[in-house]
Amino acid sequence: MDTMADRGSVTLRDVAEAAGVSVSTVSRVLDERAPRSQSxxxxxxxxxxxxxxxxxNAYASGLRRGQTGTIGVLVPRLTDTVMALMFEALERAARARGYFAVVATCGDDPESERSSTEILLERGVDGLVLATARLDDELPAALRARGxxxxxxxxxxxxxxxxLGDDDMGGYLAVRHLVDLGHRDIAIVTGPRFASSANGRVEGARRALAEAGLALDAERVVYAGYGIDEGVEAGRAVFTSSRPTAVFAANDNLAIxxxxxxxxxxxxxxxxxSLVGYNDIPLASxxxxxxxxVHVPFDQIAAGAIxxxxxxxxxxxxxxxxxxxxPRASTTRVVE
Structure with missing residues (x-):
């Protein structure tokens, strides 16, 4: 049977004529960025x-508005479970607004970050979401200056x-849990010093210890990367120099x-x-x-960023x- 689809692309005008409404009405109803009407x-x-x-045709529609319907996302790497989860959440949030998210990786190198950003901009993305974490990062200021x-x-x-998640509160919750279980000798393994998340979680841990009348000595904090291998090396350093009853690791890979x-x-x-991690990746449970x-609601963070x-x-x-x-089985009360 001969159909419009057989004869060529179906247009908004074709739908409007068949439905007995105006082209503008069809355009409004089929616009995925707008709330879905049930009239x-x-x-x-x-x-x-x-x-x-x-x-x-989202691309053609976007060009008519001077947009491409795409959002660029910059992450250090997708081999990191947290970054992969973050991108997936951002992609879902972008799609809910009628946009398509594309990703570029940059490692932890500022020059690579700038280069990847320019590649995304050259492809006409309508906006950028940066999930990089260097405290010395000059890119946000450069983007503000360029509008x-x-x-x-x-x-x-x-x-x-x-x-973002409240990293200070997350670190506080992790160590407060250990303190409430009776732990007083607590070591902390955190991420790199250039990462705001690593520093925020340490400050939260310090606050929880201070509430219990305990100090966080510098030698009880080990700064590392955010990978499993870095966690092994940091753990070896901790257990070689001391015998803590508990460790707070500032992400789940480190905890593993x-x-x-x-x-x-x-x-x-x-x-x-006793051991506490951070992020609650699927493997943790x-x-x-x-x-x-510590569970981090990536979908809420992604929706906020979009x-x-x-x-x-x-x-x-x-x-x-x-x-x-x-709380799960990796933490237990201190036996007096």
Missing amino acids: ATAVRVRQVADELGYRR IRHSLALRTDGVSPSS GVMRAAHLAGRVVGDDL RLPVPLTT DLLFAPPGEATIRKVLPTLM
Whole structure:
């Protein structure tokens, strides 16, 4: 049977004529960026569009508005579980607004970060979300100076629009949990010094210890990368120099590495050693000893980062999402 789809591309005008409404009505109903109407007319328009095989050309539509319908996302690497989860959450949030997210990686190198940013801009993205984390990063200031629409995810420089978890509160919750279980000899393994998340979580831990009348000595904090291998090496350093009853690792990969180091040192996580991680990656609850960790709501952070790209001037530009503690078998009460 001969159909419009057989004869060529179905247009908005074809749908409008078949549905008995105006072209502007069809355009409004089928605009994925707008709230989905359930009116009789909207339902009829969508039904007709499906029957005719209409497919919205987002690229052409965007060009007419001077946009491409894409958002660029910059992350250090996608081999990092947290960065992969963050990008997936940003992609979902962008899609909910009718945009498509594309990703570029830059490692931890500022020059690579600038180069990757220019590549995304050359491809005409409508905005940028930076999920990089260097405290000495000059890129946000450069983007502000150029008037380029952008937001930061998982960190803030205090000026550019930012959506992040409350790292100070997360570190506080982790160590407060250990203190409440009776631990007093607590070591901390955190990320690199250039990462705002690493420093924020240490400050939260320091606050929890101070409330209990305990000081956080410098030798009890080990700065590392955010990978499993870095966690193993940091754990070895901790267990070689001391015998803490508990360790707070500032991300779950580090915690997994510390688990390995603890095994090599003859320590038993969940028995004579308590361990808390951070982020609550999917693997955390599925380990042989399920990991107590701080849950970070990536979808909320991503939605905030995308919203901030399009927020009108004058709205709050820094949004912090509260994390929550997820107690599991890797932490236990100190036996007196």
